[in-house]
Amino acid sequence: MKVASASQTNHSPLLKKKQGFGYYLQRDWQLYLLVMLPLAFVIVFKYLPMTGLVIAFKDYKIARGFWGSDWAGMEVFQELFAKADFIKAVRNTLLLNVLDLCFSFTMPIVLALLLNEVKSIRFKRINQTILYLPHFLSWVIIGAIAYQLLSEGGGVVNNLIELMGGTRIPFLQEDNNWLISYLAIGVWQSMGWGTIIYLAAMSGINPEMYEAATVDGAGRWRKVWNITLPSIRATIVTLLIMALGKVMDGSFERIYALQNKATTEFTTTIPVLVYRWGIESGNFSRATAIGLFQSVIGIILVISADRVAKKLGEDGIL
Amino acid sequence: MKATAGGSAVPHKARIDTWEFLIRFAIIVVSLICLLPFIHVVSKSLSSDSFVIANKVFLWPQGFTIEAYRKIFADASILRSLYITVIVTVLFTILGMILTICAAYPLSRAQFKGRRVITFIFLFTMYFSGGIIPDYMNINNLGLMDTIWSLVLPLSFSAFNLLIMKTSLTHGIPVSLEESARIDGAGHFRILFSIVLPLSKPIMATLALFYAVGRWNAYQDALFYIKHEISLRPLQLKLYYLVIQASESFQLEATQVQLSNPEVLKASVVVFATLPILCVYPFVQKYFVQGVMLGAVKE
Numbered sequence: 001m002k003v004a005s006a007s008q009t010n011h012s013p014l015l016k017k018k019q020g021f022g023y024y025l026q027r028d029w030q031l032y033l034l035v036m037l038p039l040a041f042v043i044v045f046k047y048l049p050m051t052g053l054v055i056a057f058k059d060y061k062i063a064r065g066f067w068g069s070d071w072a073g074m075e076v077f078q079e080l081f082a083k084a085d086f087i088k089a090v091r092n093t094l095l096l097n098v099l100d101l102c103f104s105f106t107m108p109i110v111l112a113l114l115l116n117e118v119k120s121i122r123f124k125r126i127n128q129t130i131l132y133l134p135h136f137l138s139w140v141i142i143g144a145i146a147y148q149l150l151s152e153g154g155g156v157v158n159n160l161i162e163l164m165g166g167t168r169i170p171f172l173q174e175d176n177n178w179l180i181s182y183l184a185i186g187v188w189q190s191m192g193w194g195t196i197i198y199l200a201a202m203s204g205i206n207p208e209m210y211e212a213a214t215v216d217g218a219g220r221w222r223k224v225w226n227i228t229l230p231s232i233r234a235t236i237v238t239l240l241i242m243a244l245g246k247v248m249d250g251s252f253e254r255i256y257a258l259q260n261k262a263t264t265e266f267t268t269t270i271p272v273l274v275y276r277w278g279i280e281s282g283n284f285s286r287a288t289a290i291g292l293f294q295s296v297i298g299i300i301l302v303i304s305a306d307r308v309a310k311k312l313g314e315d316g317i318l
Numbered sequence: 319m320k321a322t323a324g325g326s327a328v329p330h331k332a333r334i335d336t337w338e339f340l341i342r343f344a345i346i347v348v349s350l351i352c353l354l355p356f357i358h359v360v361s362k363s364l365s366s367d368s369f370v371i372a373n374k375v376f377l378w379p380q381g382f383t384i385e386a387y388r389k390i391f392a393d394a395s396i397l398r399s400l401y402i403t404v405i406v407t408v409l410f411t412i413l414g415m416i417l418t419i420c421a422a423y424p425l426s427r428a429q430f431k432g433r434r435v436i437t438f439i440f441l442f443t444m445y446f447s448g449g450i451i452p453d454y455m456n457i458n459n460l461g462l463m464d465t466i467w468s469l470v471l472p473l474s475f476s477a478f479n480l481l482i483m484k485t486s487l488t489h490g491i492p493v494s495l496e497e498s499a500r501i502d503g504a505g506h507f508r509i510l511f512s513i514v515l516p517l518s519k520p521i522m523a524t525l526a527l528f529y530a531v532g533r534w535n536a537y538q539d540a541l542f543y544i545k546h547e548i549s550l551r552p553l554q555l556k557l558y559y560l561v562i563q564a565s566e567s568f569q570l571e572a573t574q575v576q577l578s579n580p581e582v583l584k585a586s587v588v589v590f591a592t593l594p595i596l597c598v599y600p601f602v603q604k605y606f607v608q609g610v611m612l613g614a615v616k617e
Contacts, residue, residue: 024429028427028430028431028506030506030507034424035421035436038475041471041474042440045453045471046443047443049448049455049456052455053448055452055455066455117341123342129603130352130353131349131352133352133599134352136535136599137592138534138535138554140537140555143558143561144561144584144587148588156358156375192352193610196610196611200611220337256558257562278451279451287450288449288451291452292449295446302445
């Protein structure tokens, strides 16, 4: 019974589709022609590289090529997991990104709530223009500005500290200070830009709700707590899930622009290791393996966060 | 109550204003934190060496001079990098837009069969990729290493931008408009060029800006793919070697610029590379905000 009904329901639409496709192709050939170009690009530059993931399971030798190299099974991974650098990189990646999530994720929400409280449109617009600015600078430029501001020798912040009678602080030249500077710079770069989506969500809140709350005697904080925040909850959850997917990732450009030889404790992260092992030292198998490890964990995190969000009654992203 | 309003309303109003004032004050402080670093760097770049060495420059140039900028414009290698960046950004943006439109238009049409499968093929790349090394090997195999095409081609397809464009076309173009054009005998190409594209100018401007700024600011791929051909280094990469590495004074990139005072020169190079964005930024800001909000619209 079951088999019969399954084959029946499977069969007829499939047949119909097969018959119809030539017709659609003929009718909409222009559309198919258009989509060919981007499709070709995606295949060459996105899907073709995915086949390269195979070398994570091979003993890849450049001289022997992609197909000529011997299979290594899980050997590369076993070797990888035993590396001290690997443990360190996973620890640092998690450390940097979780801390980054705590500060860079929450600051835009706070800032958006503040901006939303301001009634003057002119004031809001001028400040938003300034707040968005750091987002448009490359990490190289931000790194350069950071050194101009924070370096121990001639950085203006240290000059001011000294002027006020304090002692110079090696913001970027000492491991723990570097970590704090790294986080602060991340918040600085992203907080203004991050407010856009929240402000958009807040602009959709029905003003009558605020009016009703005012009539009921609710103060400013009560309204923020009971109306504004619940109204942007779905946005917060969506962005949080996407941010969670990046917890094993992290920007190579950001770390690379802010790192220096004096502070190596926290800069060994997964993207940096991939670069160091793969592109600098040519150990493609190991570098691909760690990259694959990172992608898989990232996908697992996104899917599980999405599941949890859906269980809690949110929309999720998938 | 009303009669005494003049007397009692003032302190009452002042109480509300305290919060308003505090909130505004907090926002202004945060804005200044975003703005002052630039002003400092600009001031430094326009100051003379002796004042900078003496740590006397804060937010206003001391001993005004444009000597450092003169050196930058005399340095062929920096101008060459600027030239490469401009070329790459223009090519990249044009190609990116062509690819986005070619994919978004068919995928936004309800009659296009196989839409779901093809959409999945495109959007899957947002969540999973080969990673740095397979990408690198791919570029190597295709013979694109040390060519400007390594900076133009690989990133020119963006699933995220496609999603924004597709959403905009699905909701933004009235079906009736398209149907009437069809009845008049227009094909898809004709509809695309005469109806859809002219109606999509704002979203196209937004995405073109996304592509352009993204390309202008990126340096990771250049760091990987432009290894030996120094003349092909884009501005950000040049800047990286010039400023970041030199900051530690462990490794100094060989350059034609005489680093008589590295600090002033570094500041001016930073300003030089930021200026193009700073010039267009106020004009394009509203497009960006529009784009981000559209991106927030989920399918």
